[in-house]
Amino acid sequence: MSTEERGGVRYHAMRDLRNGNIIKNVTRASARKLWHYAITEREAGGPKLDAVKWVGSVGLYKKRDKGGITRYDLVQRTSDGLRVYYGVTDDGIHGEWKRVVGEEDKKAPAVSAAPVLIPPDEAPARLPAEFLGGRGHARSPPNG
Secondary structure (H helix, E strand, O other): OEEEEEOOEEEEEEEEOOOOOEEEEEOOOOOOHHHHHHHHHHHOOOOOHHHOEEEOOEEEEEEEEEOOEEEEEEEEEEOOEEEEEEEEEHHHOOOHHHHHHOOOOOOOOOOOOOOEEOOOOOOOOOOOHHHHHOOOOOOOOOOO
């Protein structure tokens, strides 16, 4: 995700993990609910690493339940920096991510539907290059 400020308004480029598309010129006011949440979290400084429950190089930052749906904010340390996955639902949890969210015994569908990936561009780590230039393919959190 990249951000630029024009006329006092921050414009973000967001990657939709359902289809890999990059959507440009997203503002807090124009963002869908989940993207609004992700932008707000990012502008507040991103994940606090001391609050992350780490399992190896992946971790759980937040878990919230609303309307019978559980959403997770997940983080992943890579050689390029920190990746943050906001609002991942149970159907997007697989592989090592199940251990992170404590769902290793729960059978999740094979289909992945994690909606948004937004790494912080400043703190706490540098952005991976693929999120600055859009190279690569983003999907739900990788199996590890």
